[in-house]
Amino acid sequence: MNFLELKQLGDRTWYIPGRVNIGYYEENGQGYLIDSGLDDDQGRKVLKLLNEERRDTPLRAIVNTHSNADHIGANAFIQKRTNCQVWTTRIEGILTERTSLEPLLLWSAWPFKAIRGKFIEAKPSKVVFIDQPMAIGDPRFTDEYPIKDTALVAVPLPGHYLDMIGVKTPDDVFFLADALFDPTVLEKYRFCVMLDVTSAHKTLDMIERTNARWFVPCHAPATQDAGELARQNHEGLNWVTEAVYEALTNSGRPLTREEILSHIGVTHGLEMDAAHLLLNLACVAAHLTHLSELDRVEPFVEDCRLLWRKKSA
Ligand SMILES: [Zn+2]
Incomplete structure (x- = not known):
C-alpha cells in the first residue's frame, strides 16, 4: 500500500514525497503538477489525492522536467482523466511523445523487448513545447526563462539528460529534477544516469550558489540547504570518473567501455539486468568523454573494437 500525501512548502506550492517527488502548484485557480510519476497506478493515486485535498482546482498542466519514464509515466493516465496539457522542453517533449526513443537511445537501434519495460519506456503522452528561447550552444542557453503565461520559471539543468529543466515557483521553492541524488542512492548504485559529466558539475556549482527557501530534488528529500547535497553529488561523480580511470590503470591495457563497466561492476559487487547495464554503460561513456575533455x-x-587508453602525462 502506497500512501501519498501533499506537503505544503509555500502559499501555493506543495510536493508529494515518493520514489519520485512530484511538485504541485496553484495559480489563478488552476493546478500544475511538476512531473507525474511512473505509471497509471501512480497517476490514479495522485489524482485521488488532489481530488481529496484540492477538490475544486482544475489541473491545467503537467510540467515535465525531463523525459525519463519515472517522471512522465503517469502523464497518459492523468491527461486522459483530466484533459490537462503536458508542458516540457522541445527535445524532452519529442521523447515524451515517442517514448520508444528512450530504449532506442540506449541500444542505438530498434530496442529488444527486455529493455522496453515501464522503467525505460513510458506510455506516450501529447505534449505542448515550452519554448527555450536560446539555441543549444548559445552561451545564454542556461539562462532562466518563464514557463508560458505562468509565474513559474524554467531553469536549465544540463548534465543528467538532453534538455532537463528545474522549476522555480514564486514561493521561492526550487524543484531540482534529477540534478541531485540522495547520497545513499549514489553509494548503493554508484552509477546514476548522466549524459554530460562536465555540464553536471557546472549545474551542481550553480545550485550551490543559488538561494531558495526549499529545494526539492526528485530523488532525495526536500531540503532548505542544498549545499551539502551538491558537494556529495560532486563527490559521487568524481568517484565514477576515477573508477573508470583506475580500471584502465589496474588492467594495464586499453579497454572497451563494456570491459570498463565489467571491471567496476565486478570489483564493487554491482548487480544489473540488461536495461540497467545499458544505462550504466551510457554513464561510463559520459565519464570517458569527460576524461577525454580533461x-x-x-x-x-x-x-574492430573501440578501445580507450590513458594518455601519458
Ligand atoms: Zn528520475
Whole structure:
C-alpha cells in the first residue's frame, strides 16, 4: 500500500514525497503538477489525492522536467482523466511523445523487448513545447526563462539528460529534477544516469550558489540547504570518473567501455539486468568523454573494437 500525501512548502506550492517527488502548484485557480510519476497506478493515486485535498482546482498542466519514464509515466493516465496539457522542453517533449526513443537511445537501434519495460519506456503522452528561447550552444542557453503565461520559471539543468529543466515557483521553492541524488542512492548504485559529466558539475556549482527557501530534488528529500547535497553529488561523480580511470590503470591495457563497466561492476559487487547495464554503460561513456575533455584518456580503434587508453602525462 502506497500512501501519498501533499506537503505544503509555500502559499501555493506543495510536493508529494515518493520514489519520485512530484511538485504541485496553484495559480489563478488552476493546478500544475511538476512531473507525474511512473505509471497509471501512480497517476490514479495522485489524482485521488488532489481530488481529496484540492477538490475544486482544475489541473491545467503537467510540467515535465525531463523525459525519463519515472517522471512522465503517469502523464497518459492523468491527461486522459483530466484533459490537462503536458508542458516540457522541445527535445524532452519529442521523447515524451515517442517514448520508444528512450530504449532506442540506449541500444542505438530498434530496442529488444527486455529493455522496453515501464522503467525505460513510458506510455506516450501529447505534449505542448515550452519554448527555450536560446539555441543549444548559445552561451545564454542556461539562462532562466518563464514557463508560458505562468509565474513559474524554467531553469536549465544540463548534465543528467538532453534538455532537463528545474522549476522555480514564486514561493521561492526550487524543484531540482534529477540534478541531485540522495547520497545513499549514489553509494548503493554508484552509477546514476548522466549524459554530460562536465555540464553536471557546472549545474551542481550553480545550485550551490543559488538561494531558495526549499529545494526539492526528485530523488532525495526536500531540503532548505542544498549545499551539502551538491558537494556529495560532486563527490559521487568524481568517484565514477576515477573508477573508470583506475580500471584502465589496474588492467594495464586499453579497454572497451563494456570491459570498463565489467571491471567496476565486478570489483564493487554491482548487480544489473540488461536495461540497467545499458544505462550504466551510457554513464561510463559520459565519464570517458569527460576524461577525454580533461586530456587524461583517448580512444582508438583496433581489431574492430573501440578501445580507450590513458594518455601519458
Ligand atoms: Zn528520475
